[in-house]
Amino acid sequence: MVSDTLIQFDQVTKHYGANITALNHLSFTIAKGELVFLAGHSGAGKSTILKLIAGIEVANSGNVVINGINLAKISQNQRTFIRQHVGIVFQDHKILYDRNVFDNVRLGLDITGLYTKQEVNERVVHALTAVGLEHKLRAHPEQLSGGEQQRLCIARAVVHKPKILLADEPTANLDRENALKILELFKAFHKAGVTIVISAHDESLLSDYGKRILYLNNGRFRG
Amino acid sequence: MKLLSHHLQSSRSAWRSILTQPLEHLVNVVVLGIIILICLVSITIGNNLNIWQNNNLIHPQIIIYLDQNSTSSDIGKVEKELRKLSGTTLRTYKFISRQQALNDLQQDRKLKEIASDVVDENNNPLPDVFIVEAATTNPDEVNRLNLQLSQLPKVEDTHLDVNYANKIGNLVDFSYKIITFVQLICIVIVALVVYNLIRLQMLLKVDAISVSRLIGASDSFIMRPLIHYAVLQVTVATLFAVGGVYFLTGRVNHLLFNLNSLFGKGIQILPLSLIQLVTMWLILITFTIFTVFMAVRWVFRNTYHN
Numbered sequence: 001m002v003s004d005t006l007i008q009f010d011q012v013t014k015h016y017g018a019n020i021t022a023l024n025h026l027s028f029t030i031a032k033g034e035l036v037f038l039a040g041h042s043g044a045g046k047s048t049i050l051k052l053i054a055g056i057e058v059a060n061s062g063n064v065v066i067n068g069i070n071l072a073k074i075s076q077n078q079r080t081f082i083r084q085h086v087g088i089v090f091q092d093h094k095i096l097y098d099r100n101v102f103d104n105v106r107l108g109l110d111i112t113g114l115y116t117k118q119e120v121n122e123r124v125v126h127a128l129t130a131v132g133l134e135h136k137l138r139a140h141p142e143q144l145s146g147g148e149q150q151r152l153c154i155a156r157a158v159v160h161k162p163k164i165l166l167a168d169e170p171t172a173n174l175d176r177e178n179a180l181k182i183l184e185l186f187k188a189f190h191k192a193g194v195t196i197v198i199s200a201h202d203e204s205l206l207s208d209y210g211k212r213i214l215y216l217n218n219g220r221f222r223g
Numbered sequence: 224m225k226l227l228s229h230h231l232q233s234s235r236s237a238w239r240s241i242l243t244q245p246l247e248h249l250v251n252v253v254v255l256g257i258i259i260l261i262c263l264v265s266i267t268i269g270n271n272l273n274i275w276q277n278n279n280l281i282h283p284q285i286i287i288y289l290d291q292n293s294t295s296s297d298i299g300k301v302e303k304e305l306r307k308l309s310g311t312t313l314r315t316y317k318f319i320s321r322q323q324a325l326n327d328l329q330q331d332r333k334l335k336e337i338a339s340d341v342v343d344e345n346n347n348p349l350p351d352v353f354i355v356e357a358a359t360t361n362p363d364e365v366n367r368l369n370l371q372l373s374q375l376p377k378v379e380d381t382h383l384d385v386n387y388a389n390k391i392g393n394l395v396d397f398s399y400k401i402i403t404f405v406q407l408i409c410i411v412i413v414a415l416v417v418y419n420l421i422r423l424q425m426l427l428k429v430d431a432i433s434v435s436r437l438i439g440a441s442d443s444f445i446m447r448p449l450i451h452y453a454v455l456q457v458t459v460a461t462l463f464a465v466g467g468v469y470f471l472t473g474r475v476n477h478l479l480f481n482l483n484s485l486f487g488k489g490i491q492i493l494p495l496s497l498i499q500l501v502t503m504w505l506i507l508i509t510f511t512i513f514t515v516f517m518a519v520r521w522v523f524r525n526t527y528h529n
Binding site: 054077080081082083084085086088090094096097098107108110111112156157 | 229435442
């Protein structure tokens, strides 16, 4: 039977230290091409879910299965390799200030090492055009506004055309207008067939999109 | 092809890093260069010690005094025995006849005055002599050779300066030990400097490395530019050291040239061969790559956790 499930959490528990339980026996699935929002207050476990999907963290118990691969049963190097096929938008952008916009975006392609110089140029320009930063190719990150920096981070996440796009609070530091623009961008990528998981604590932004929202509270689903 | 492309990119990145901050990297190159220079100087000394040893500059001598009554037939027999030993325990030998010794004595103004009363053409007390050079500096072997030579027919006596032979042997052994020790120390210091260099580079680029790892960079992706960076620095430092050792060799040879006229021997320091230099460079590069690997592992274990 061919499954449409791309991401599967099965009774996943994640602790940080002895006292903090970020996720508590959490189970859910996300289908290929789905756009899912993770909602909940700070510390609810949203970022932990994204880190587990990306293989940045490993669950203490339970199974995290991505495209049929159980992340607990593969090595650190293999999890790193899987990350090359996942786009990640970080809450704190994680932009590199020692290089310009173009070089920040190309990093995602350099890591895979699959592309020629011409392909790299084309893909970077295409990604920056998709997020509306094509006119800031040679600008340095400190010359960008908060919204532009977030879009730069998105461009880096999508430049290698990942199957899964993870965004951790992409609208957290933006005003409503910019936040909506960013969500529209994700909507456009979703239409292109990318499976997207977005965490956000501002639930009012999410309700208009008519997509599945997983509400989290202290490491469990709410209600 | 993909790997080659990665290496080319890493090499470009290493060159860019060095060329954009040449002064900062010059200090590293000079430090590495001085250490490698010391190493190359020690190898040069070791080589030349070996050459001098082989060229009889520091080989012990045994003097064989033949019986006063020995005839040319007896001398021929001894020479035949010496010829048999040539190339094994005995390196070279030279015969000085009693007549030749007398002539030499008479030509030496000071000795002539001293010996004029007892030595003349009709009363030559000097013996026929073989001067033998041992093939080894090992005191035990030299003593064995001395005993063997003293037992040859018509040999009145042999003379070996045992202390001299022992001292030479010990000095040569000690020199080799010192040279080996210096070489090992230099390689260890080069490794430590490279280790620290890479550790600092990684800490300077902590953001780039951290982000790269978060978005899927493998260990080899992180390590590759650092290897190129370290190899480039060690290579430049080696070139600097090679230049230095050739310059020093030239200066020392210039000084020795003046001494040669006094001693009448063509003593000179031979520079390292291309093969030796390439071998040395390859050893350093091997250690460098291993050191980068260790440094990256150390930083990953202590700094990054994903």
